[in-house]
Amino acid sequence: MLRERIxxxxxxxxxxxxxxxxxxxxxxxxxxxxxxxxxxxxNLKPFFDQWLHKSDxxxxxxxxxxxx
Numbered sequence: 198m199l200r201e202r203i204x205x206x207x208x209x210x211x212x213x214x215x216x217x218x219x220x221x222x223x224x225x226x227x228x229x230x231x232x233x234x235x236x237x238x239x240n241l242k243p244f245f246d247q248w249l250h251k252s253d254x255x256x257x258x259x260x261x262x263x264x265x
Contacts, residue, residue: 198248211236215228218232226245
């Protein structure tokens with residue numbers, strides 16, 4: 198989902214920057230988010246809040262009819 202949100206090139210650049218900076222080191226989720234925000238130049242807080250911090254279960258509703 199993140200790749201689709203920020204684009205394939207930015208995602209690749211962000212992953213490379215993240216690994217280069219934190220290889221053989223300790224990193225947090227916030228460190229990852231910061232690297233992705235740098236390359237995308239976007240505030241990704243709402244995106245990560247939705248995907249990491251919400252416990253909601255997706256609810257779908259639908260309706261079906263058959264007309265003879």
